[in-house]
Amino acid sequence: MGEPKKPRSVSRRDFLARSARGAGAAAALTATSVSRAAATDAAPNMAPIRVADQFTKSIGEAPVSFDFGPNGLTGAEVFARVCKAEGLAALFCCPGNYTMINAISATGIPAYGGRIEDIMCAAADGFSRVTGEVAATSGTEGPGFTNMIMSIASAQRAHTPLLVLASNMAMANEDRIGGIQQMYQQPITEGIKKYGKRITIPNRIHEYAQHAFRELKSGVPGVVHLDFPSEVHGARFKDPSELKDFWEASKYRTECVAHPSPKDIAKAVDLIQKSERPMIVAGQGVFLHKGWDALKRVAEMNDIAVVESGPVRGHFGDEHRLSANLASDALGSADLVIFVGQYLMPNVGEYRFNPDVKAIRVHPVAEDLGRNWPLDLGLVSDEKAALEALADALPKRQRAAWVAELAAARKKFESLNDEYYALGVKYSQQTGVVHPAVIGKVLADFLYRGDIPKEQTTFAQGGWTGASWTRRWLRAYRPGQMNNCPYQYYPIGPDVGHLLGAGAAMQLGVGPQKAYQGAPVFGFTGDAGIAYSVMEFDTLTKYKIPAIMTVYNNNAWGMITAAQGPRSHHMYLFQEHLRYDRIAEALGARGEYVTTPDQYKAALGRAYQAATREKISTLINVQSSRDFLSTQTFPPGTPRNLEPGVTAYMH
Template sequence: MSRDANPSMRTGAQIMCEALIREGVSVMFGIPGGCIMPFYHAMYEYRSSLRHVLCRHEQGAGHAAEGYARATGQVGVCIGTSGPGATNLITPIADAWMDGTPLVAITGQVPSSLLGTDAFQETDITGITVPITKHNFLVSDPRELTRVFREAFHIARTGRPGPVLIDITKDAQLARLVPDWDVAMDLPGYHPASRKSAVLPTAIAEAVRLLQEAERPLILAGNGVIQGAATNELRALAEQTGIPVVTTLQGLGAMPHDHPLTLGMPGMHGWVHVNKAIQLCDVLLNVGTRFDDRVTGKASTFAPHAKVIHIDIDAAEIGKLVHTDVGIVSDCKPVLEAIASAMLAGSTATRTTTRTAWCDSIAAMRDKHQPRQAYARRERTAPLMPHDVFDAMNAAFRHRQDWRVVTDVGQHQMWAAQLLDWSRPRTHITSGGAGTMGFSLPAAMGAAIADPERTMWVVVGDGGFQMTACELATIAQEGLTNVKVAVINNGYPGMVRQWQQLFEGRRYSGTPLTGPDFAKLADAHGIRGMTVDSADDAPAAIAAAWAHDGCVVIDFRVEREANVFPMVPAGRAIGEMLVAE
């Protein structure tokens, strides 16, 4: 009897496909190559269950997987071959690491007999990615595949989500064996906090005591609230206690923008009244954000009068950058529920009068500083200012629910965060920690495939757009119709130019940027392209893009030297803000 007579016999590559299906994967983003070819050969048999999106660059594949994950909360999957295919995935892997995005990257590797010989397209990708993955695996024994895939997805989605890499030798993909699907995971050192983790009652009691006694409390809400599906609990606690809420860049949408307790975004480009409130508060409840330097400014001066309560699923973040008085390692949802319950039981101790006075004082600061004043039109500027575009987008979004916005990195990213009205979680997708130019277009593609009923608006600068514009071809090949691209085109990497203007005497070294006619570039891919250079034409262009049954690229040619304000200069406290040119 031949080996093929056993119906349970599989190649390693077939086992990889079946393992993905067992983990609930239905879409993957990648590019084939020599050492991952057996996997692609097997993939053809599973094409009714596994959709493969052929990207134009592995970086685009990784960002697309990130966008898919950010839109769904599920693990995104990207694929590359050995050598340059694998190394091209490093940027999205690092991006996922910084932003806590669940990602599994699968790479082919040279046959095990050639490992360590500097064979053609051999790269030690597991060694390279140690600092930017939660864990990685090199598989040369096909018997390990079922366990490794199970462990990889478990690690990627549990605790603080993040990227995991599986590197598989070509001979392991070609080997034939009967897979053991009942194999147990073997992760003796991995004990992540979860929604089911026990919350220490003493920590809850101390957090409640501080909040009840506070006269000027604040809640700082971040990505962990959205990742932990705790937005309802956050809002309930804020309303129950009257504590105002600050939302970080990655926390936008955790509280509706128009809620009376929502203050806005803090940090380097946060609003003046928000940063001043942080510097005046006496208790700061941090829910699911890691005190990034873009939030804190000079960390030693951050919230100098506050007792800090920090809830985070990652124990390593507590006390890492800002002194913490009460640290709680847990998913956000059960802690917010426990705090709300305890405060309700002891509500007589809540300082209702002083809370009202505190909120009134913040409102007075907001009215005084008029956060959008920096975007008032000035003489001798171009007919189209960046804020004209965002005003038009807001007007179009206001009465619709069928949209998400994916932003790139730079000035446009900050304008979008400041000026668009964020009301729902997972409607704002951006590269925060790594700050990856080129993120937005492929990430929006992944999100568009994950959520075909909503329109994905890409907000991108002309610099970032040119980094991954090749993925327009992928969008066209996949027949997507729900990606609309707004290029904020100012002829510079705008944020770099702004720093050069403000701090380097307008020495615009290496920043004047040319590019193609973006509308014609879109047309070349069979995608509708438009060019807008007047504020009067912006609303009609956005309406036309939304009405068009297909993808659209709009080239908004805006004022070249518009700046993002407010701004905290590097190394300064967040209370030291530049508010006008």
């Protein structure tokens, strides 16, 4: 009896070789054969990893329109109808809250079902951050909802317009602890939301849907958390007259925004004209309210430097001659700082400005003006409106010395990067593993100085100690290009969620991602972080969202430096040389394991090919060493970073 026949399938290795030869196999490789390839490599007689036919069929179903017909609409359908009308851009969820997520998906709103509620919540946050659009997340009552807390808090700190939905059993069982999973949700999101409500009166569901979108789309955005007992989402309404406040969007919400008074603009112009070295801090409000063209006009009109802040970057590109994103040494020279759309104000001293700097702040609402930072002028205005008014009012002015200082500071930053990179190369050669400075440089060369247009790649920058290096090299050239995933709240771990959100946005071509629709997204995380969210490689793979995640693997929590005393280190250490790449392979994606800079560069190339030709994601496990954190053995241990600018993550 001969050897059993191997299944007739294309191995991934063979396929990639053929792809590289230009076999044009992208169209030929179905999701099923991709999965079969992975299984074939692993064990010939095992059932292959595959995407279920039902998945493919389900995702291709035509959307439905929720109009009141003979059967009326359920509460969930009424809510989904408002979401559709309001342009809810996407839903990222895990099963639970069934009637609601079924209804939202049925409307045709792009919906993604994943593995872990918290990471799907991060995906919604990540999607919203790079598009500026409202996204939703959902989980089941109790366990699903509590699992989301870390990413809800993170989204709130980033002022993401995120709609958190969760079912919440039945009011009929309230306080009886009947069945499972009962809990009070709203008190748990206290302090980490803009608005929240447990909806208890069925015929007010439309009214509260209106309220949710008013909060999500007005003023300073944030998290809106709604929970629904079954009496609400399961209620049935035969016609609109049964619902309270059944009005269309134009009746319950306004697009009107605050504009600055001419008097305040005149004061601002006066301060700017008296300044020798003015600098705008352009926060995420500039991005969310689409003020990037007006920002550029203001800056160029009067030679005002611009430094970006907040969870998303790219609304003032790093390459611009007035950009201070890399000009850390020039921050202390500014004599006037103009905060625009800086939703989370730093305390004095947290930003590297000098003690004499004057300050103007533009903010959509008055309540936050003067918080944390004393102001010389506060303007209540929409960011775009204020920037347009300033651009119209400012005279043309050139500030050659200031522009030259910015250029010199950028050059100094890049020179320091070159020094760090040279050290990183030396340390990598000494140890046989890859220093994080080298990861940053190799990634940047691949994304911005190779064959890919430098504006193309949307990046999810996560991680902790590794990120303190890679942030120095990663760039943003257009709006929505860089998501600083752990911004401010600094959760370790949800980075694959952010990558998934950015990837979905890129595949759908939402907002500023439209110009590069379909392109792969890239991300960076650490070995501590990947453990929290690696399972979403299943979600990336089944939805064919091509993403490339670099994992900086130094065998330890980044906080290993906090280990003090001989009996503390064990709590900070992982097993060494863990193979996160193999986890990705086991989830139907590609894995790469590299120990040298050259291997890493080659792995990026292969991963990009697989992403563009087959829409397959890759996890690149870059072996590094925790010893690189030592300031004695491998100085400087961690690099010199200042805020605001490319290295910022706090405000």
